[in-house]
Amino acid sequence: MTFNAVKTTRRSFLAGAGLVIGFTLAPKVFSASAMEGVPAGGDKGLSQINAFIKIGPDDTVTVLSKHIEFGQGPFTGLATIVAEELDADWSQMRAVHSPADDKGYANLAFGLQGTGGSTSIANSYEQLRNAGATARAMLIAAAAAEWSVPASEITVEKGRIKHAGSGKESGFGALADKAATQTPPTTPKLKDPKDFALIGQELPKLDTVGKTDGTAVFTLDITADGMLYAVVAHPEHFGATVKSVDDAAARKIAGVVDIKAIPQGVAVYADNTYAALKGRDALAIEWDLSKAETRSSDELTADFAKMVGTKGHEAANTGDVDKAFTGKDVQTLEAEFVFPFLAHAPMEPLDAVFIKAADGSVDVYNGAQFPGMDKKVAAQVLGLDADKVRVNTQLAGGSFGRKAQFGSPYIAEAAAVFAATDGNRPMKHMWTREDDIRGGFYRPMYVHKMRGAIDAGGNIVGWDQTIVGQSIMGKAELDETSVEGASNLPYVIPNLRVISHNVSLAVPPLWWRSVGHTHTGFAVETFVDELLQKVGKDPVEGRLALLTKEPRHTGTLKKVAEMADWGSAVPEGRQRGVAVVKSFGTYVAQIAEVSIGDDGAPRVHRVWCAVDCGVAINPNVIKAQMEGGIGYGVGAILFDAVTLGQGGKIVQSNFHDYRSLRINEMPAVEVAIIQSREAPSGVGEPGVPPAGPAIANAWRRLNQSPVRRLPMVNVGSV
Amino acid sequence: MITFKLNGQQRTFDGDPDTPLLWVLRDFEKLTGTKYGCGIAQCGACTVHLDGTTRRSCITPTSTVEGSEVITIEGIDGKEAEAVRKAWIAIDVPQCGYCQSGQIMSAVSLLQLTPKPTNEDIDGAMAGNICRCATYHRIRQAIHDAADTMEG
Numbered sequence: 046m047t048f049n050a051v052k053t054t055r056r057s058f059l060a061g062a063g064l065v066i067g068f069t070l071a072p073k074v075f076s077a078s079a080m081e082g083v084p085a086g087g088d089k090g091l092s093q094i095n096a097f098i099k100i101g102p103d104d105t106v107t108v109l110s111k112h113i114e115f116g117q118g119p120f121t122g123l124a125t126i127v128a129e130e131l132d133a134d135w136s137q138m139r140a141v142h143s144p145a146d147d148k149g150y151a152n153l154a155f156g157l158q159g160t161g162g163s164t165s166i167a168n169s170y171e172q173l174r175n176a177g178a179t180a181r182a183m184l185i186a187a188a189a190a191e192w193s194v195p196a197s198e199i200t201v202e203k204g205r206i207k208h209a210g211s212g213k214e215s216g217f218g219a220l221a222d223k224a225a226t227q228t229p230p231t232t233p234k235l236k237d238p239k240d241f242a243l244i245g246q247e248l249p250k251l252d253t254v255g256k257t258d259g260t261a262v263f264t265l266d267i268t269a270d271g272m273l274y275a276v277v278a279h280p281e282h283f284g285a286t287v288k289s290v291d292d293a294a295a296r297k298i299a300g301v302v303d304i305k306a307i308p309q310g311v312a313v314y315a316d317n318t319y320a321a322l323k324g325r326d327a328l329a330i331e332w333d334l335s336k337a338e339t340r341s342s343d344e345l346t347a348d349f350a351k352m353v354g355t356k357g358h359e360a361a362n363t364g365d366v367d368k369a370f371t372g373k374d375v376q377t378l379e380a381e382f383v384f385p386f387l388a389h390a391p392m393e394p395l396d397a398v399f400i401k402a403a404d405g406s407v408d409v410y411n412g413a414q415f416p417g418m419d420k421k422v423a424a425q426v427l428g429l430d431a432d433k434v435r436v437n438t439q440l441a442g443g444s445f446g447r448k449a450q451f452g453s454p455y456i457a458e459a460a461a462v463f464a465a466t467d468g469n470r471p472m473k474h475m476w477t478r479e480d481d482i483r484g485g486f487y488r489p490m491y492v493h494k495m496r497g498a499i500d501a502g503g504n505i506v507g508w509d510q511t512i513v514g515q516s517i518m519g520k521a522e523l524d525e526t527s528v529e530g531a532s533n534l535p536y537v538i539p540n541l542r543v544i545s546h547n548v549s550l551a552v553p554p555l556w557w558r559s560v561g562h563t564h565t566g567f568a569v570e571t572f573v574d575e576l577l578q579k580v581g582k583d584p585v586e587g588r589l590a591l592l593t594k595e596p597r598h599t600g601t602l603k604k605v606a607e608m609a610d611w612g613s614a615v616p617e618g619r620q621r622g623v624a625v626v627k628s629f630g631t632y633v634a635q636i637a638e639v640s641i642g643d644d645g646a647p648r649v650h651r652v653w654c655a656v657d658c659g660v661a662i663n664p665n666v667i668k669a670q671m672e673g674g675i676g677y678g679v680g681a682i683l684f685d686a687v688t689l690g691q692g693g694k695i696v697q698s699n700f701h702d703y704r705s706l707r708i709n710e711m712p713a714v715e716v717a718i719i720q721s722r723e724a725p726s727g728v729g730e731p732g733v734p735p736a737g738p739a740i741a742n743a744w745r746r747l748n749q750s751p752v753r754r755l756p757m758v759n760v761g762s763v
Numbered sequence: 764m765i766t767f768k769l770n771g772q773q774r775t776f777d778g779d780p781d782t783p784l785l786w787v788l789r790d791f792e793k794l795t796g797t798k799y800g801c802g803i804a805q806c807g808a809c810t811v812h813l814d815g816t817t818r819r820s821c822i823t824p825t826s827t828v829e830g831s832e833v834i835t836i837e838g839i840d841g842k843e844a845e846a847v848r849k850a851w852i853a854i855d856v857p858q859c860g861y862c863q864s865g866q867i868m869s870a871v872s873l874l875q876l877t878p879k880p881t882n883e884d885i886d887g888a889m890a891g892n893i894c895r896c897a898t899y900h901r902i903r904q905a906i907h908d909a910a911d912t913m914e915g
Contacts, residue, residue, distance in 0.1 A: 116858030116896045249855060256860030257851045259796020259836035263861060266795035274790070299779060317790040318799075319782045392800050392808060392861040392895045442798070442861025443895050478801040665855060669901070673858055676897020700805035700893060709886035711899035 082267040082398060082410035085437040087141040092221035094183060095229065096149050097176040098127060100221035104204060106133050108173075109143035111150035111158055112165040113414055113448075114252055115391070115441040116673070117729040118666035119165040121250045123173055125662055126166075129243045130177030130236060131184075133217070134204035140251050142438035147417030158417040161449045161556070163629035163727020166662055170725050178233035180224070187223035188215060238660065238722065247665040252440070264411050264439045267398045269471035273302060274321045275462045276475060278311040278328050282693050283485055284337040284551030287311060287330060295327035304328070305465040309458040312465060314472070322477070338551035339693035342490065342686075346383050349492040349513040349548060357511065357546040358523035360532035364540030369498045369507030376499045377507075378576055383754040384514075384564045385686030387488035387557050388481065388703060393442025395484070396475040397459040399423075401468045406433040411456065412441025414448035422453040426460035445558040445677065447486065451519075454486075454553070482703045483695045487687055488557030489515035489550075491527075493568040498540070503580035505591070508538045510568070513546040515554040517561075520547065526556065530565035530734070535598050535627060536573060536591035552689075558677055559730040562628040566734030567682075567741065567755070570624040574742045575751060584623045584742065585611050597657050598625050600719050601634035604655035608717055609636040619650065622742025624735035630726030632657040632719075635675070635735040637712070639743035646758045647744050649679055649712040652736065656716065659723035667728045668716040674732020675714055680706030682737035683758050704758075767828045769794075770838025780826035784818075785809045787825050788835060796836035796864045800893065807892030810865040811835050817872045819891075836864035842913060843874040850909035858896035866892050870906050879910050 087107045091099035099107040108127050112119040120140035128138050143150045147157040153168040155161075181201055188206045189196035192213045200207050207214045217224075238244075255261035280286070290311050292304040300320025305312045311328055315321035340348070370377060397411040407427060413419045416436045424431040441448060448455070459474040466472060476484065491514035498507030510531055516524035523545055525532075532543040557563055577587035585606045592598045602625045606612075615621055618640045625634035635654045642648035654671045661667055684704035688696045697703040741752040765776045769792060776787050783802075788794045788811070797820060800808030804819040811820045812834040847870045850856075857863045866889070873880055873888035880888070885906050894902070 116860065118858075249852070250857075252860065253852050253855050253857055256857035256863050257848045257867060259794070259864050261860050262795075263798075265799065266789075268790075268793055268795070317778070317782070317786060319779065319786040319790075322802075323779075390895060392798070392806070392859065392893070394799075441859065443859040445895070475799075478803075478806075669855065669858060669898070672900045673897045676899060677895070680897070699803055700801050701803065705806075705893045705895060706897055706899075707891075707893060708889045708899040708902060711897060711903075714900050 082264070082437055083141065083262055083439060085142050085144040085435065092225045094180040094221070094225055095176050097173060098180045100217050100224070102218045102221070104137050104216040104218040105139050106131065106137050106217060107139040107141055110140050111143045111152070112160040112169070113142065113412060113438050113441060114140070115412060115444045117165070117670060118250065118663065119160070120252050121248065121666055122166050122662045123169055124251055125243050125248060126170060126173040127177040129241055130174045131181045132201040132203065135243060135248050137204050137217070138251065145413065145416030145420045145436035145438070157415070159415040159449060161414060161446065163631065163729045163731060165727065166725050167630065167727055174235050175233055178235050179229045182230045182233050183224040183227040184217060184220055186227040187220040191220065191223060244660065244662050245664070248663055250666065261440055263393055263442050264396045264398060265393055265475060267410050267439070267473065269400055271470045273314045273466065273470045273472040274316070274318045274475070275312055275314050275472055276321045276325050276477065277307065277309055277458065277462060278313070278325050278330055279480055279483065280310065280332045280337070281483065281695055282332065282334055282337040282339065283553070285332040285334050286336070288333040289331045291329040294329070295324040298324045298327060303466070307458070307461040307465055309461060312462045314466065318475070336551070337693060338689065340689065341691050341693065342385065342688040345490055345550070345689070346492060349490070350381065352513045352546045352548070353492070353494040353511045355546070357544040360523055360528040360545050361534070361541050361543040366507055366509050366540045366542040369540035370496065370509070372498070372500060372506070374501035375506070376579065378497045378579055380495045380572060380575070380751065380753060382493040382495070382568050384491040384567070385688065385755060386490050386552065387563070387681055387685050388687050389445040389447035389557055390481060390703060390705065391441070391443030391445055391447055394476040394478060394481045395447070395455045396473065397456060398471065398473045399459065399463040400471040406435065408435045408437060409456070410437045410439050412444065412448050413438040414444055415450065415453060418451070419453045419456045422456050423460045426457055427464050446556040450486065450555060478700065479698045482687065482697050482699060485553040486555035487552065488563055489517065489554040491564045493564065495568060495572045497572060497576045499576060499580055503582070505538050505576050507540040508534065509542045511544045511546070512565070514548060515550055516547040517554050517556050526561045528565065529561040530626065530628065531569055534569065535595045536588070537593050538591070558674070559628055559733040562626055562734040566624070566626040566628070567737045570626065570735065570738030571741045571752065574622070574738070575745070588623070588625065597632045598627060601625060601632045601655040601657050604717055604719060605634040605636050605653050608655065608715060609653040611636065620743040620746040622739045622744070622746065624738040624742065626731070626734040628731045628734055631728060631731035633671070633731045633735050635739045637736065637739035637743050639740055639747060641747055647683060647740060649710070649740055652712045652714050652739070654714060654716045654732065655719060656728065656731070657719035657721055658728050658731070659721050659725040661718050662725055664718055667718055670728040671716045671732040672714045674730065675736045676706050676711055678733040678736030679710070679712065679740065680704070682740060682755060683710070684756050686756050765825050765829050767830065768832040770834060776825055780824065782825050784811070784820040784823040784825050784828055784833065788820060794835050794837050798861055798864055800862065805893070806862070807869060808862045808865040810868040810892065812839065812868060812872060817869055836868060839868065839871055843871045843909070846909035846913045847871050847874065847905070849912065850905040853908065854901050854905055856898050856901040856905050858898055862892060862894045866894065866902055870902070870909070873906065874909060874913065878913060880906060
């Protein structure tokens with residue numbers, strides 16, 4: 046079988062249109078074109094109306110997404126916003142990734158280009174409404190000039206531009222070139238939200254079809270003539286470095302091309318993936334552990350716990366907490382929670398393709414969550430000016446935070462692997478699942494120490510929480526991401542103290558779907574539930590009584606209680622638990638129905654979920670993110686931990702001991718969206734945090750045993 | 764030299780016979796719809812049909828497919844495949860989409876064997892396919908929907 050790669054210099058010019066259109070129309074393809082990487086920015090043959098919108102002669106409207114599509118729906122959501130203000134028909138909408146540009150395509154919440162914090166819709170909403178309305182005005186101006194009629198008499202509806210008086214009518218395509226040369230209005234008129242025709246509809250997703258027939262292109266699918274396949278041997282201890290390598294056996298393996306030491310380990314280059322993997326297996330490497338983390342997870346837990354009570358960073362301190370705990374007839378409750386390291390484990394492991402063009406510039410293809418950062422880092426490692434590197438963001442097989450990293454360490458590794466070659470062969474660098482599970486950048490371990498005080502009247506009067514763990518942001522001072530959800534506790538408790546301790550480890554930390562809320566949501570929502578139970582209050586009513594300043598928490602909580610018919614009889618052998626967490630501006634309440642499974646582990650039957658994310662751009666996508674967030678949260682809470690064994694060696698390696706939720710463990714999920722006129726907020730992460738505590742609260746009612754240490758199920762032996 | 768039928772066409776492979784079928788499909792045949800997810804038959808992203816039943820191509824040495832018929836996501840057709848794809852699209856099952864080739868190959872096989880599956884049948888047939896986006900809720904629904912359309 047032959048495979049003719051388009052020459053890199055022509056690739057970006059030629060490959061766009063076919064792929065963009067193929068992506069949504071998705072003919073069944075066996076041809077080589079399906080394997081090309083998708084150049085950023087879409088087809089250059091289209092008329093560029095503004096930074097976010099291109100229009101084709103066939104009337105297609107291509108939205109340039111500054112956010113990566115890895116399943117959370119920005120292609121569809123962002124195209125919906127544009128189509129709404131443009132008065133386009135949904136069938137003409139397309140989406141592609143924008144080029145990397147930290148200025149023009151900055152996430153307005155970050156100040157650089159990036160996807161994360163469930164901000165894609167929130168930060169783009171006004172920007173893309175304006176982009177769509179601007180493009181609409183420019184199309185109208187073009188039509189007015191073309192037809193010599195007043196612009197004020199022209200209407201646009203479902204992709205058709207019309208002038209009633211003259212009977213003239215056109216699609217967008219015929220006027221696109223002319224529209225592109227019009228002066229954009231300084232303040233385009235936006236629609237009144239009550240007139241929205243597309244926002245709020247369950248429009249079909251733009252990226253579904255190509256994901257049902259194998260034609261959607263992910264980074265790992267990119268091939269090019271003469272491509273090298275590279276893998277890197279990494280240490281099994283964090284902080285370890287290569288002391289010596291014996292590569293004699295590896296070099297004898299057919300297909301192995303070269304082996305090089307790089308700062309991150311030992312790179313093996315081969316003519317195909319299997320030869321690269323076999324070559325890596327055949328390496329004999331001695332590692333230098335002198336700077337490695339050699340403590341086990343149990344030792345780390347003990348060391349973390351010792352920090353409680355020492356001086357930390359004060360994240361909240363209202364009232365007089367010490368006094369609240371020593372008041373007359375005060376009852377107290379204490380708890381210590383231990384949270385493990387969590388790997389993100391996206392289905393597509395980290396990967397990147399590097400291809401050098403004839404002029405020495407380099408195309409990088411990867412699932413870029415911080416494209417501008419990836420570009421800078423790749424250029425730096427390759428010794429090129431940043432304008433000589435093009436980052437082409439590809440669809441990614443999940444991320445959950447894994448691909449958003451300051452300093453882009455993964456791209457630094459991939460670039461180092463490429464830089465160690467002569468650069469004349471295109472190169473694909475991939476991680477295996479083992480590299481992924483053992484690769485660090487975990488949701489950090491945390492220990493929470495909680496104390497609650499209840500007065501003689503049964504009121505929660507004191508809350509004292511200490512959180513010990515790594516600062517995800519690498520701060521020496523208070524890191525808000527360590528305490529979010531706790532320091533801004535939604536419950537009105539007069540005496541509140543939250544203390545944070547940062548610890549420093551050789552295990553690199555990272556945000557993981559819902560960041561600090563992964564642990565604060567669990568600790569807060571299980572602990573408040575226990576306090577309420579201690580005073581005989583209903584978990585829903587008790588929460589509502591403490592949420593006097595939080596109408597949107599209250600709205601979701603009441604809604605979810607209504608959905609589950611809270612208070613009605615629960616099937617024999619089951620219990621229900623509730624939790625409500627605000628994260629990333631979105632409010633989510635969940636009720637989980639749980640029993641004890643045959644194996645003694647929790648069996649989660651159903652989850653009801655109410656979400657308030659402001660204006661619902663696409664209810665179908667919102668529901669999907671809640672369903673998926675719940676599944677991700679349930680899996681983690683039940684099964685997941687990366688542990689360091691004796692001597693600090695990483696224990697887990699793949700899906701057999703880092704368990705993912707499977708279909709037979711997935712609860713039935715019912716989602717309701719609260720109607721709202723508030724500005725839209727994100728949905729990628731907020732479905733995760735309430736799932737764990739809702740389950741744990743049900744579990745405590747089932748067997749009177751509170752959940753203090755995660756995961757709930759011990760997977761394999763440690 | 765290993766000879767096998769791939770999506771209806773006769774193919775040969777003369778590389779290392781231990782090479783897992785997954786990498787022959789992806790690196791040599793350039794059929795990249797079949798995905799790598801774990802390499803140890805834990806996730807199902809690499810699922811193909813081998814002589815009519817599901818097989819994890821990541822642990823299948825290519826030497827063992829001599830004379831066999833391999834169908835990948837690019838080549839799967841028939842009424843079950845059509846019904847599954849339509850059902851998948853109708854309710855937008857995929858999120859990131861990376862595991863969906865494997866999910867669909869398993870779902871098609873299930874419907875070929877069990878045209879009217881129960882939830883338990885679905886759990887049994889699909890439990891080997893991990894979806895980290897947890898689209899399971901919709902996978903279950905789409906399989907029921909596909910079964911209904913095949914019946915009707």
